Amino acid sequence: MEAMLEHHDGIALFTICRPEKRNAINFAVMGALEEAMEQAAADPQVKVFAITGAGSEAFCSGGDLSEFGHLRGTEARQMLMRMGELLYRLLTFPKPTAALVNGTAMGGGCELATACDFRFAKEGSRIGFVQGRLGITTGWGGASMLFAKLPYGRALDVLLRAEPMTAEAMEACGWVDAILPAEHWHEQWRERLAPYAERSLSVLQAYKAAAGEKWRTAWFREQFFAEIARCAELWGSAEHEQALRPFLCKK
Template sequence: MEYQNIKLIKEGHIAIMSINRPEAMNALSTGTAREILAALEEMELDDDVFAAVFTGEGDKAFCVGADLKERKTMTREEMKRQRALFVRAFTAVAEFPKPLVAVVNGFALGGGCEFALGCDFIIASEKASFGLPEVGLAIIPGGGGTQLMPRVIGRSRAKELIFTGRRISAQDAYKLGLVNYVVPPEQLMEKTIQVMREIVKNGPVALRQAKRSINLGVELELNTALALEAECYNVCLATEDRDEGLLAFNEKRKPVYKGR
């Protein structure tokens, strides 16, 4: 598929999906949401992609949320249809089965912050900032923010950020546990690729099952969660990659995983 609003490239087993609307601060338009859904499906179905990056083009913004210039021209019915599309896009990011890392190079506001929260973890530039300012527009975060933010930083801190609509710096986000790394802007992609290479050297089936076990199990009662973990482990046990991993260990070489 040819994309107009995003870029999708591959580097080895790593896919990099970038919102490509820097002139609009990578705001989320109808067309962009459709292309994000298409790209996520393309990356999921590509067995050669073990893990993916979600970022934004330029150095100003990861994504500043909905494109309000587009929205002001829409009828109420058109806005309802767009809203349903946006929910699908946010859900697809949160439910993407392979490791998905957000790389935030500037503003991650509103829906942009929610996209980042929906990823497995965040690597941020020192210039990045985060916020869920929706209450200032008399609405609430609607892309998962009220559910994801409390799970990442805790209920009371999430309430404060959402109730005030406050924007926080990358360093403050790091202190809250919202982001995993904060690096100088010129080192952002270098750090990202370093981390991603550490991920994709591992078995892709194991990566997917580890993500499934964590995401589904974290809110479960412990005995049920442990049963889920055992189920995910057994999926890995029956793969060719498991055999390759043991063989490579015994032969003192790097394994060559194929996702089977």
């Protein structure tokens, strides 16, 4: 089982169940996420949609290079566009969403979390938009979302540094909404989300509709997918292939 969907008092919790791969996203996880979002959006009992990773070490390490690393040309572009479309749907989801960053979040894992309304990080988590070290840019719309959600200079700094940062540093720049103690992690995130789950569905959806207006503009959507197209161009570059070589040799 690559992923699972559970329900807790109005909260639909989607868990990536690949701890041996640091909860990396593959095609199976993409399919599971798409199905989970459809179910959560349609279920009137679900008030909040949350995402986390299995185990205690990693939230999500991004794309699974054992599946995506060898993609080139049209195949790479299709993979990027498919996940980008899923994150755009998450960004415009009709109910509140939360990333429960229970450990390391790298690359595409940070993009996944950025698409959510809230990001709660377990103390000790390391977070990094490291794509720049691999000769590519954010490939699932992450930069467009980051520039829209953080002050310009802070967003650009995070992207250009392309390095793992502490949860405290990411909280200081505005990406992490709260750092929760590891000892009471599950109780703490449930406590944070409980007030949202107590509100009426009509109120939640009305506020999300208002919040989502800026994401639905033709300008933002064009920018979002243009970013993905630029990453697709870099995917087959010599720099990216050289950066991937050590990872692929381990597979």
